[in-house]
Amino acid sequence: MKTLYLDCAAGISGDMTIGALLDLGLPLEVLQDGLDRLGLPPGSFRISLEKTSRLGITATHFVVDAPDQHHHRHYSDIKGLIAASGLTDAVKALSQKIFLRLAQAEAAVHGVPLDKVHFHEVGAIDSIVDIVGTVIGLDYLGVATVISSPLPFGSGWVDTAHGRLPVPAPATAELFKGLQVTPDSVPGEWVTPTGAAIVAALATACGPAPAMTMAAIGCGAGTKKCEQRPNLLRAFLGETAGDQEQILVMETHLDDMNPEILGFLMDRLFEAGALDVALAPLQMKKNRPGTRLTVIADRTRLDELARLVLTESTAIGVRYYPVERITLERSLESCSTSLGPVRVKRVRLPDGRSRVYPEFEECRRLAIERGMALLDVYRLVENEAAERP
Template sequence: MKIVYFDCYAGISGDMTVGALLDLGVPLEYLKAELAKLALPSGSYTLSSQRTERRHVAALKFDVEVHDHHIHRHYSGIDTMIAESSLTDHAKETARRIFRRLAEAEALVHGVAVDQVHFHEVGAVDSIVDIVGTAICLDYLGVEAVHASPLPLGGGFVETAHGRLPVPAPATAELLRGLTVHTAFAEGERVTPTGAAIIAALVTVPGTRPAMTLTKVGCGAGSKDFSDCPNILRTFFGQSSGNGGDEVIVVESNIDDSTAEVLGHVMDLLQEEGALDVFFMPIQMKKNRPGVKLSFICRPESLNRLSRLLLTETSAIGLRHYPAGRMVLERQIEERATPFGMLRFKLIFDDGRLLRCTPEYEDCRRIAREQSIPLQEVMRVVSSFELEREHTA
């Protein structure tokens, strides 16, 4: 799995993010060609990038020169523009997710409906370019999971279209909820609304450093040059560590007042909705009550959706989750001829070498029911036939 880790020790903004991703190897001309697929006025902006440094650390500075400063848009218009573009589906989905997260924060701060959010700085051309550009770059690199370090709160004040506001600005503060932050640097706007929206929308488990085989490191420069640290965003790009491994999330909840029927129903729902595994464990809870620990394993992008399902479908009032590394052997399904007709087999490989070949349980169970043969007998005959065929091959 290809992953990227944003090292946001100095902060994050939209232009820093695009600069750092370009520094990983995304061609600027490719970015320009993809952004041209948006229905923005022709000639309304110019893109450029150049090598620079922040406190003697080299980085790439990405700039958007806006030629029309009178463009203001509502969230609904931006979302429609992205959805109707000819960008790749993955890039569109990523960009729309970031803007949706940003619109939700702005709506809460200003007390309006999400579709009525009127963007000023964020809705300007440069910020549309930053957010959609981030999505385009991640898609080009084939990134499947995004991780990020804790974010600095910053301090002081910032001038906005709404006047002078404290740092972090209200929308930024709302976006930081649930994320890991630190207070190492007191002054300056270290995280912009666009930067916060990127992290809030794309990072499932904030503040974690993934294990990876590192391939490239990119550095994006911010506009300001702070005195306390290099104002750069570093991106670490690579492959998740382990032979056939990836990162998953383990979710657990201790339950003592849901019936067995409800728990069985929830297990089916979680599996149908994409959980990689679901299992129960008997436990002894407070007041000496027997209970059940319901656990499931999922991919990071499914965490919120599946957790909500668990909380709404059971009597649980809370859960805990944590990232875990996973090693998996390569597997594939293949149909093969047997004395009972064509059945599916699961083939397991290790570094290209076949380890075992087993008949699919559901196919064997179907044969057992259709022909009134004990399941054990069906599996024995099929396995013996397959083993004999391999020896004579």
């Protein structure tokens, strides 16, 4: 699986990301053609690249020249612009995903509904170009998975349309939720809202570099000159064995709760997007029997799932921590069998072979309808589905 690892030791911004993708081989002409499909007014922007150096390291600096920018756009305006564009559906979907994360952060900071979010700097043409251009680059390079290093927290102050604000800027800080951040000894704003949104929306994990077969390295230069470290975003492109991502494990111990309610809580957690929920018996203080509730979830679901646990149980706290996992490529498909069509999960192994797992409810239904043993139905479906490529 083609994987892009973003080394954000010196931060990340939109222009640094595109610079790194250009350095990896994205042709400027392909980028220009894709951006032209946005339908922005003719002549409203020009893009260029220049080879530069940061503390002796060669890098690509991406430049957007948009002198007559309109700095104030609502989220709905940008959403409509992308939807009406001539971009591919895949590029549209990922671009919308990044802008949605930005809009959610701004809505939380300013306490307004999503449709009322008013972009300032991020509504400018150069920021729109940075976000959509990033997705065009990922699509061209065939990137399937994005993983990011921890992001530098930054310090000091930054001037914005709202005035002078502390670093990280409020929207950036909101986007940091669920991501790993690290203290930074170099003052300044090193992660922009656009850069944080790219990581928050696209990265499946935020942590160490994955095990991968390296193919290419691209360096995107930031605009700031810094003597303490090279102001670069390094992007490592390579192949990984499986789909690597970072998820959260949430836990709490319960010893004073009616066990009948635990089943209801489990159902609610699955409905809210938990990847898995488990209940395990344990012996707690004062020799009281208790239950460990474990929830596995995407990091974006933390707030909603924690609220459910604290509302629907007697827990007064929830522990959570990030973990890495590698998953195999899988698909849900319908297979024709001698018992009729049956849905199965097909899992692709690293060596190219596949395994088939029949869906329980389908097999249960067939066992009842045909008067067969459930185990016999499982075996028949497995054998017949496995014979298909």
